Amino acid sequence: MLLPIFHFSAAAIDAYVFWYDQNYVDLPFKNPMVKELPLKSRCMFLTIWCLILQIAYHTVAFLNDVFGTNAASPKKKPTIRLIKDVLFSVAFPIAMYVSGAFWGIYAVDKDLIFPEHIAKLYPVWVNHVLHTTVAIFMFIELLTTNRNYPSRKVGLSVMSVFIGAYISWYLTVYFKTGTWAYPLFDELNWPLRIMFLLFSYLLVIAIYIFAEKLNYVTGSSKVEKNLSGKHKKR
Structure with a gap:
């Protein structure tokens, strides 16, 4: 019961912050070309x-x-579970990198990352929701x-496509607008x-591999048992 509440709450909080940013925050870009970028120019930020x-x-x-399964090793995985597992393999390292890089640079010189x-x-x-x-x-x-x-090959390929897409877009924005x-x-x-x-890029890949290994040593099914109050055999 706690897992659906947690996931719904996390999605709702993040979605609300995205909505808030798009409706109540106007960044003072002087370059008109930057202002024309999608999502109120936010598309150039990894955040x-x-x-x-x-x-x-x-x-x-x-x-x-609601519709799939959280079993440790289901005999037949629903499509939604397959999508969830692949998404996690990308979402986890990206979130860790964004948070770590932001606060790391912030600690050295705030103006370099968040003037x-x-x-x-x-x-x-x-x-704090963003970072x-x-x-x-x-x-x-x-x-x-x-x-x-x-598989490591599939996971790192998907991760590399995501990172490559962002870096390509990041550089494209600079070459088109002259603004970092x-x-x-x-x-x-x-x-x-x-x-x-x-x-x-290498740091994100390292986080991916670390999370993959940690996933197999945490005994997450036991933690899930404690959270749900019972262990469902499937």
Whole structure:
């Protein structure tokens, strides 16, 4: 019973913050070309890609709670469960990277990632949903639900497509508008920019592999038993 409530709540919180951002926050971009980008220009931020991915994951997870199965090793997996497991393999490392990179850079120099003229437009609770609870929700998910990771080849391929799509879009926005989404890139030369992007890619892959291994040692079915109050054999 707790899992559907958790997934519905996580999806609702993330969806509300996305709605709030689109309706109540107007970022002061001076470049008119940036203002014309989709989602009120938010499409160039990995944070928003991550938030949309989290909404999709928790929605699918809720549907799986209702129509699918959370059994550790079901004999026949419903399609919704297969989708859920693959989505998790991508959503978890992206959430961890977004949260870790944001707060890591924030601790070194806030203006490189969240300058004051932008920060003042966001209530603290919205900022934390964007950059903190996405990781907390996914870590809770890792510990409290069962999943069967896709093969390493499939999982890393899907992850690489997601990362490649974002980096390609990120660079496309810069070459078309001359504006970097993150001020950090204004402080770097091209070799350092390429190194940063490559390091970020490798870091996300490392998080993926870590989560995959952790998934098999946490004994998540036992945690799920404690949360639900009973263990359903399937």
